[in-house]
Amino acid sequence: MATYLYGIARGLRPGPPALPSVGDADAKIRTIESAGRVAVVSDLADAFVDATAEDLQRHSDVLQKLLTSSDALVPLRFGTVYPDDESVARDLLEARGGELDALLKCVENRVEARLKAFYREESVLAEIVAEQPRIAELHRRTQALPANATYYDRIRLGELVAAALSDKRRRDGDQILLHLAPFAVDHCVEEEPHEWSVLTASFLLEGSAVEEFHSAVKTLADDTEQRVQVRCLAPLPPYSFVALPLEQVEAEAAWAS
Amino acid sequence: MAVAQRGTSQNYLYRAPSPGSGLVDVLDVILDKGLVIDAYVRVSLVGIELLTIDARIVIASVDTYLKFAEAVNRLDISSQSSGLPDLLEGGMESGAKGKAEGAIEGVKDAVKGNGRKQQDDDGDEQEQDEDDSDA
Amino acid sequence: MGIVTGLLTLPLAPVRGVAWVAEQLAAEAERELYGTSESLRRELTELQHDRTFGQIDDDEYTEREAALLARLSALRRRNQG
Numbered sequence: 001m002a003t004y005l006y007g008i009a010r011g012l013r014p015g016p017p018a019l020p021s022v023g024d025a026d027a028k029i030r031t032i033e034s035a036g037r038v039a040v041v042s043d044l045a046d047a048f049v050d051a052t053a054e055d056l057q058r059h060s061d062v063l064q065k066l067l068t069s070s071d072a073l074v075p076l077r078f079g080t081v082y083p084d085d086e087s088v089a090r091d092l093l094e095a096r097g098g099e100l101d102a103l104l105k106c107v108e109n110r111v112e113a114r115l116k117a118f119y120r121e122e123s124v125l126a127e128i129v130a131e132q133p134r135i136a137e138l139h140r141r142t143q144a145l146p147a148n149a150t151y152y153d154r155i156r157l158g159e160l161v162a163a164a165l166s167d168k169r170r171r172d173g174d175q176i177l178l179h180l181a182p183f184a185v186d187h188c189v190e191e192e193p194h195e196w197s198v199l200t201a202s203f204l205l206e207g208s209a210v211e212e213f214h215s216a217v218k219t220l221a222d223d224t225e226q227r228v229q230v231r232c233l234a235p236l237p238p239y240s241f242v243a244l245p246l247e248q249v250e251a252e253a254a255w256a257s
Numbered sequence: 258m259a260v261a262q263r264g265t266s267q268n269y270l271y272r273a274p275s276p277g278s279g280l281v282d283v284l285d286v287i288l289d290k291g292l293v294i295d296a297y298v299r300v301s302l303v304g305i306e307l308l309t310i311d312a313r314i315v316i317a318s319v320d321t322y323l324k325f326a327e328a329v330n331r332l333d334i335s336s337q338s339s340g341l342p343d344l345l346e347g348g349m350e351s352g353a354k355g356k357a358e359g360a361i362e363g364v365k366d367a368v369k370g371n372g373r374k375q376q377d378d379d380g381d382e383q384e385q386d387e388d389d390s391d392a
Numbered sequence: 393m394g395i396v397t398g399l400l401t402l403p404l405a406p407v408r409g410v411a412w413v414a415e416q417l418a419a420e421a422e423r424e425l426y427g428t429s430e431s432l433r434r435e436l437t438e439l440q441h442d443r444t445f446g447q448i449d450d451d452e453y454t455e456r457e458a459a460l461l462a463r464l465s466a467l468r469r470r471n472q473g
Contacts, residue, residue, distance in 0.1 A: 008292070051288070051468055053280055053461050060283050077291035092294060103292070114286065118441050125329055139329050158322025161329060194437040195321065202286075229444050233282050239290035281439050281457050288464075 003088055004044040005080040006062045007237065010104045011071030012038045019062050022055045029062060032085055034093035037100050040066060041088060049079045063237045072108040074100065075237035096244070103242050109207045110185060112241065113234035115217070117176060117198035119165075123227040124196075128164045135160050165195065172228060173199040179220050183213045188240055198228055202240035210235055432467070435460055 004022050012031065021027040021042035032039040040062070049055060056078060063075045082088045093100065129136050138157040142150040173189070176199050181187050184203035192200040205213050213234065221230040439456050442448045448456070 051461065051464050053457065056284065056287055056461070057280050060280070060287055075291045077289075077293050078287045080292075080294070096294065112286075114282075116437075116440060116444070118444055120445075121328060122332060125332055129329060129332065135329070139332075142326060143330055154326035155319060155322045157329060158325035161325040162322060165325075192437055193434050194441060195325070196441060197437065200437075202290075231440070231444050236283070236286065237291075239286040242290075242292045244292065244294060279443070279453070279457075281436060281443075281453075281460075284436055284460075285433070 009070040017065040111235035
């Protein structure tokens with residue numbers, strides 16, 4: 001038997017969510033409290049949690065529910081398992097209490113908005129070809145000759161396109177941030193290994209600013225519709241804005257007790 | 258809050274994830290973000306950097322370049338050529354219009370209608386002008 | 393294609409033994425089977441991209457999501473062991 005941890009909250013309205021638990025649908029979701037910090041947990045048979053769609057969804061669903069029924073929520077990464085309730089109370093809520101309080105303060109009444117923007121392939125490629133005669137020329141040449149005669153030209157063409165795309169991505173990404181960052185308390189940008197990605201970013205918003213942010217995203221999306229598609233998911237628990245330095249604790253010792 | 262339909266090409270998608278909605282939308286934050294606390298609970302957080310990547314944004318490789326070349330060759334270039342002056346004029350610099358969304362505005366003007374601006378939109382605008390002058 | 397490409401991009405080196413080549417092939421095959429963390433992210437984003445542009449229906453989305461999660465599970469189990 002082990003204890004699965006979903007998140008840590010402050011000001012949690014009474015009654016933990018009546019939702020299916022990770023790993024064991026019958027296990028009740030319950031709380032462990034210490035000094036106003038509330039760890040939301042459930043019982044787990046094994047120590048290792050497989051990343052099934054079902055369990056991943058349950059983890060997300062519980063946190064979404066907690067977001068709207070608490071004043072502050074620090075979501076845990078999927079898969080955090082403690083040996084038992086006592087270690088949650090002792091080693092987490094009490095031992096790291098000060099740090100948790102600081103995190104909870106950072107996310108008090110705040111939520112995350114997650115944004116992903118992608119280029120419309122045809123639009124941006126057309127731009128690139130129009131802007132760079134060298135690319136247009138290589139394009140003409142590679143279309144006029146049979147494929148096996150143009151191998152190196154095609155590589156060169158692709159390389160130039162990749163470079164042009166990289167420039168555009170940087171500028172367009174900056175423009176999106178310029179447009180949206182003022183509505184947020186904080187934001188962070190991620191590298192996205194996808195050739196048509198423009199930007200992947202998370203924004204920390206005051207709960208009261210969600211609608212305003214929504215409007216700003218809509219305006220942006222409408223303006224860029226022809227060349228960039230914007231996707232925004234909100235409100236989310238502030239996954240991207242909670243981080244603590246890892247503490248070195250002996251793995252074997254903790255699990256042996 | 259706007260609820261978007263799945264499977265349609267929406268301009269933007271803005272909704273709170275709800276039970277049963279796309280897990281894929283939150284998968285990266287659930288697995289790669291969120292609080293990670295103690296080393297000893299890493300036993301179950303194995304592969305926590307599962308989805309994170311290194312510094313490369315685009316995987317630069319021959320395969321990628323060939324894919325780009327293929328994508329360009331799929332374009333119908335001839336229909337874009339009339340839009341060339343507009344694209345260059347619209348520009349990408351934020352200074353063009355002197356406001357934060359300048360570059361986006363500029364590009365919107367330039368590529369609105371995907372280069373068909375000369376043929377369609379101008380025609381529409383001309384019609385409107387005529388109406389205005391009549392009124 | 394992946395295995396051949398991998399071998400072609402290896403830096404030139406003195407001829408190595410058959411065992412070494414076999415190792416490289418096995419490693420590549422394993423990468424293809426289980427995926428690397430980078431390719432998991434890429435597949436995830438590709439799925440999000442395709443849905444953003446309405447290029448796939450719910451059935452295909454569900455199928456690809458399931459495949460992605462299966463690979464994710466396999467990778468987690470392998471890393472844990």
